[in-house]
Amino acid sequence: MSETFDARGRVEDLEVLVAHQAREIEELSTELKKAFDAITILQRQCRHLTERFQAVEDALPKPEATKPPHY
Template sequence: MIDSQAARLDSLETHISHQDRMIEELNEVVLAQREDIRRLERRIDKLMSRVATLEDQAPLPENTPPPHY
């Protein structure tokens, strides 16, 4: 009985150890993804600013009818 309990305890400790390692790995992935998202958000903000600037500089379209009228 004591041997089976010891074996069960060892099994549980091993299982918990693997879960702890997996949680640490997943946390590293989440942190890396957060940094990627922040970097992409900064790039999008820059691109949106550039598009807004280009739209402001673009000439307005003329309201002339097409040549087939």
């Protein structure tokens, strides 16, 4: 009879462990989604800034290739 109670206690312990793990996995999944969204926004902003810098660089006059005065 004590083996039955022992087995029942072990099963309950496993059920509790699985419930905690399921909650942790859900929380980690939520945080991973938030991080992915933030990375996506940052990539889009970086691409936009790169395009703006390129546009500014293209609009500037090109420097002439001349030798420095000390030559």
